Amino acid sequence: MRHFFLLICCFHLLQLPVFAQGENGKIYGTVLTADGKPAISATASLKSTRYGTTIDAEGNYSIEAPEGRYTLVIQSLGLETKIVPVRVKAGEIAHIPATTLNESTRQLADxxxxxxxxxxxxxxxxxxxxxxxxxxxxxxxxxxxxxxxxxxxxxxxxxxxxxxxxxxxxxxxxxxxxxxxxxxxxxxxxxxxxxxxxxxxxxxxxxxxxxxxxxxxxxxxxxxxxxxxxITKKPGNDRFSVSGRVQEETVGREYQAFDGKGSHNQNLAVTWQKNGWNASLGGTRNEFGGWQGKSVTRTQEWHAKDQLLGNVKMGYRNDNVNIWYRLDAVDETIKALGAVNTNTDQARDQNYISTRFTHQMQGDWRVGEQLQLNSILSYTDYSRRTQTTNIDFTTGKRTLSLGQGEQDVSGFDSRIFRTTIQYKVSAMVSLQPGVDINVERASGARILGSPTISDYALFISSEIKPTSAVTIRPGLRFIKNSVYDAPPVIPSLNTKITLHKNTDLRLAYARGFRSPALRELYFNFFDASHSITGNPNLKAEYSNSFNGSITWRSVTTSTLRITSTLTGFYNDFHNLISYGVDPGNPGVMRTINVDRFKTTGGTFNNTLYTKNLQLTLGFSHVGRYNSLTQSDNSLPEFVWSPEINSNLTYHLQKIDTKVSLFYKYTGKRPSYETQTGTDGKTTTRLAETAAYHWADLTISKSITKYVTLNTGAKNLLNVTRLNNTSTDVGGAHSTGGAVPLSYGRSYFLGLNFQWGK
Known part of the structure; x- marks a missing residue:
């Protein structure tokens, strides 16, 4: 398999076309905003080519390109887009008249x-x-x-x-x-x-x-x-750029500058590109000092966490080929401090140490107007280690604990190969066949053996446009799983109908399939509050799902845009994998198949854009299946929970400052549970997790051309825990007791730096 992957990559590289370079010409011009200032946030590029640049501090731009006729595109987010036909002659400079970009609410399409x-x-x-x-x-x-x-x-x-x-x-x-x-x-x-x-x-x-x-x-x-x-950042128009970020934040009322209590974040990244080649390098440190909460000992309600993240990317692109390699690395340590034993003056601490390396290589090759290839090859190596130590406060010595399961490592790795072909048969029909290969392996003290699961799939879908107003996308996936007899085929059907130039209807059906993962089959987890075993006898899940939506753009003028979207869904699951009591050991939970599970509901989203204001307002109502309905017909089939959210951003243009308010109401989460009384009778009761409101207020201010200041407050209503009336306090995943949500209201101040040339 490894040699097959290498052959695929080499095949793509060998297809890179070579272009002859003749003598170039130049395009020169100036771009201004409506108030006559340089449009420093704008870009100028030649359509369907790789030639482009950003507007400099004086509002000027210069593009060098081979001789020929082009379409010059000048654009900036929040401003009108200008298109100018231009002819480039070898050895000459084409002067473009000064271009003015007026403000517009017609945002660049997502x-x-x-x-x-x-x-x-x-x-x-x-x-x-x-x-x-x-x-x-x-x-x-x-x-x-x-x-x-x-x-x-x-x-x-x-x-x-x-x-x-x-x-x-x-x-x-x-x-x-x-x-x-x-x-x-x-x-x-x-x-x-x-x-x-x-x-x-x-x-x-x-x-x-x-x-x-x-x-x-x-x-x-x-x-x-x-x-x-x-989706990660792609190379822009800058030849070389440097970006950085520093942000300090309180954790509730706890804070120490740059280290220790509070939240401390630093990032630095550089990018470079020339003649189609590009490279980037970045690193981030996130330090979270934990939160003491109501604890009166050295233990913390929220554990301290230290993260180091790094990434490297390099690639090559031109008009027809884009190929790149990326490495993402994570080193994370979560520190769980234990309470001091007053008899021994000792404490037991645990560190949860995670390392993750994700390699991915991707390539796109545009063979022609009708054919395009895309391939992904990736390898992920992930491990989680538990390190338990005992500290003696009398002597100050720290030693490793020798208790069962207190020093262990669980390792997981994943190999993925995916390739798709997009072929345009005609203006009405397109095809997308593909191959998907996934191989997962696990090992460690908490893993039963060294299991491997391989999943091979062939999928094909088609996009059919019988009219300009109708798009139909049927699809089929054929699966071969090394552990389970997968269904012979999984179908799906998606349809988009343009009812009016401003109204779109979408309808979809899909058959879902999920084979149990390694973690559900073979992962055993025991600690002070978890007692879980895997179940090698699990069945695969499958579902039938239906959803639909209608989008209405009620107002689309140059100064105002209003869009509303109403959606609905219904999902019916069989053999859903969950947790249940092990019949042979009532004190242990294990993964099991739930015979039936359903979800249903809908959302209603609205967005409004004006010259300086962006506003969204949404509502959702989601119902979850009540499994006790099967034994008690008097109970409702679904238990419902509502949500409301709203985001508001106002741009104060005179001082170039954006003020934003983010709000969400999360309704109570009901569920039915059974309990056995002292008389041995079993009764059913309604349990609820409380509703709560969440709000953040932020301010973003441009200080200079390259530096932006961010500040604000999060969790304005100071929510920390949610009341919960469940009496289920047994098992590994108990639902009883207060539900932790946050560490309370916090305040942050940060600087973002972005420079490019």
Whole structure:
């Protein structure tokens, strides 16, 4: 298999076309804003070529290109786009008259890549996709992805205070059904939680794409609930650039400058490109000092965490070929301090040490107008180590603990090869066949043996446009799994219908399939608060999912744009993998198959853009299946939870300052549970996790051309824990007791630096 991968890569490299270079000419011009100032944020480029530049401090630009006729595109986010035909003559300078860019609310169309044949605008995609762009990430002052996603409708996070990790839920489904991608490459996790979300350098992210609903045909297992695809930055127009970030933040009322208590974040990155070649190097340190909370001992309610993240990228691109290699590395240590034993004057501390190396090589080759190839080759090496020590405060000595399972390492590695072909048969029909190979392996003291799972898939989809108003995308995936008898074929069908020039209807059906992961089959986990065993006899999950949406652009003028989107979904799962009591050992939980699970609900999103204001307002209502309905028909089939969110950003242009308010209301989370009384009778009761409000206020101010100041307050309403009426306090994953949410209100101050030439 290794030699096969190398042959594929060499094949792509050998196809790089060679272009003859003749004598060049130059294009010179000036770009101004409506008030006569240099449009320093604008770019000037020759359409469908790699020739372009940014506007300098005086508003000037100069582009060198071979002789020929071109279309010059001058644009800037929030300003009008100007298109100028131009002819370049060898050895001559073409002077373009001064260009003025007026302000406009017609934002540059969001371009998405997840699940697409080729990059295209959201309005053209058959999928309902949400995007979070780089500007919103910066305005949030976030230091990790959770700080960005926690304001999104239908997304919730649960925190494990013991392990210091977090998990995501999407539209009522747990993280094991949500596929996390980094530039299209799946992230590997140790357990059934998506802790990898906290191990991605947010400073490298260009945007985040969220696709709700099963994407099993295109992306295979783990994509039953949907996909979160993190897209990293690509080379811009600068020949050389340097960026940096420093941010200091309190943790509740706890803070020490630059080290210790509080949250401390530093980042530095450099990029270079010339003649199609590009390279970048970056590093980030995130230090979280933990949070004492209500603890009166040396233990902390939120564990301290220290992260080092690094990335290296290099590649080559021209009009027809783009090939690149990227390495992402993470070294993370979570420090769990123990309470002091008053009899021995000793304490037991644990460090959870994670290391992750993700290698990926990707290539795009545009063979012609009708044919394009894309290939991904990746290798991920991930390990999680538990280091337990005893400290004697009398002598000050620290020694390793020799207790069972207190010194162990669990290792996981993943090899992925994926290649797709996009072939345009005609203006009405396009085809996308592909091959997807995934090999996962695990080892360690907590792993039963050294298991390996191989998954081989062939998928094919087609985009059919019988009319200009209708797009139909059917798809099939054929699977061969080394552990399970996968279904012979998984189908999907997505349709987009343009009802009016400003109204789009999307309807979809998909069959979901997920084979149990290594962590669910063979992973055993025992500590002070967890008692979990894997189950090699698990069955594979499958689902039938239906969703639809209608998007209405009610106002689209040069000064105002209003868009509304109404969505609905219904998912019916069989053999869903969850946790249950081990019949042979009631004190231990194990992975089991739940016979049935369902989710249903909908969302209503609205966006408004004006000259200086961006406003969103959304509502969702999600229902989760109540499994006790099967034994008690008097109970409701679904338990419901509402959400409301709103984001507001106002641009004070005279002082070049943006003020943003991010708000979300998360409704109470109901569930039914059984309990046995002293008389031996079993009764059913309603338990609820309390509702809460979350709000962040941030200010972003441009200090100089290269430096931006960010400041603000997060968790304005000072939410820390949620009341929970559940009485389930047994087992490994108990739901009883207060639910940890945050460490309270915090304040931050940061500087962002960006210089390019």
């Amino acid at each position: 371009v998405v890549v997840t699940g697409q044949y080729q990059p295209q605008s959201i309005s053209q995609s058959v999928y309902q996709i949400r995007t979070i762009d780089r500007e919103r990430i910066l305005l949030r002052g976030a230091t990790n992805l959770i700080g960005v996603l926690n304001n999104e409708l239908g997304i919730r996070f649960s925190n494990d205070a013991t392990l210091g990790t977090s998990d995501i839920q999407l539209m009522g489904m747990s993280g094991r059904n949500v596929k996390i991608l980094l530039d299209g490459v799946p992230m590997v996790d140790r357990g059934d939680t998506r802790e990898s979300l906290n191990q991605i350098d947010i400073n490298t992210i260009e945007r985040v794409e969220i696709v709700e609903g099963p994407m099993s045909v295109s992306y295979g297992t783990d994509a039953l609930a949907g996909i979160i695809n993190i």
